[in-house]
Amino acid sequence: MxxxxxxxxxxxxxxxxxxxxxxxxxxxxxxxxxxxxxxxxxxxxxxxxxxxxxxxxxxxxxxxxxxxxxxxxxxxxxxxxxxxxxxxxxxxxxxxxxxxxVSPDGGKPCINSLIGWNYHAMNNNIDVFKREFGREPESFEEVATYILDTTKKVVAKSEENKKSRCANID
The missing domain is CATH 1.10.287 (Helix Hairpins)
Structure with missing residues (x-):
């Protein structure tokens, strides 16, 4: 935002x-x-x-x-x-x-533009943060840190799953 x-x-x-x-x-x-x-x-x-x-x-x-x-x-x-x-x-x-x-969806930027995509992505990130912690974020940095940490966990889990699948094939 x-x-x-x-x-x-x-x-x-x-x-x-x-x-x-x-x-x-x-x-x-x-x-x-x-x-x-x-x-x-x-x-x-x-x-x-x-x-x-x-x-x-x-x-x-x-x-x-x-x-x-x-x-x-x-x-x-x-x-x-x-x-x-x-x-x-x-x-x-x-x-x-x-x-x-001004955009077709009630004042939100158009999702087909870079700014609109970033706007919608950030709003979705804030919604995920609220569901996870049950409160409003204190700052943009708090949301960004949470999303970055979550992304790192997902990537690490994905790598772990790849290794375990490769080990099961051998």
Missing amino acids: EQVAERVKSLVQDNSHEVYSLSAQMVQLQVIQGAVARLLERIDDIVYKGWHTNSGMAHLSILEIRDTVRLVDIGFHPLHTKMQETVNAVESFSNELFDII
Whole structure:
């Protein structure tokens, strides 16, 4: 259970970090939006002044617009790529949190996932501990120690049975 809690905590922290990163990227996107707005104002200014009809001024205006569009593109393309990666990371964290917290069997993680399998196995281990000792375990370590000791006994007994079967065959 502590493993699930630690994993949820880690996912929430990772998700929070990615959302913070996304908010910083939104500020960068606003800067790019401001540059596009200034470019549109500049184009309106060029048309208003009639420079688009003068071939020399039109040429200079086109070069200015081209340079501005390149700068906007230089800022936008990597930002878009990074934002897409961030959104994908947040989606991945959200999906994993959903699998842990919400599942078809009433809020328990899906047994088909590694986290779900560990969750169900640990709950079963706690149930076995309760039946064996008639009380709640004091800690995760107490359950883990009990399960490890029990596993060692079962393996030792299995080895003992193999040896006795081999001795009976001879």
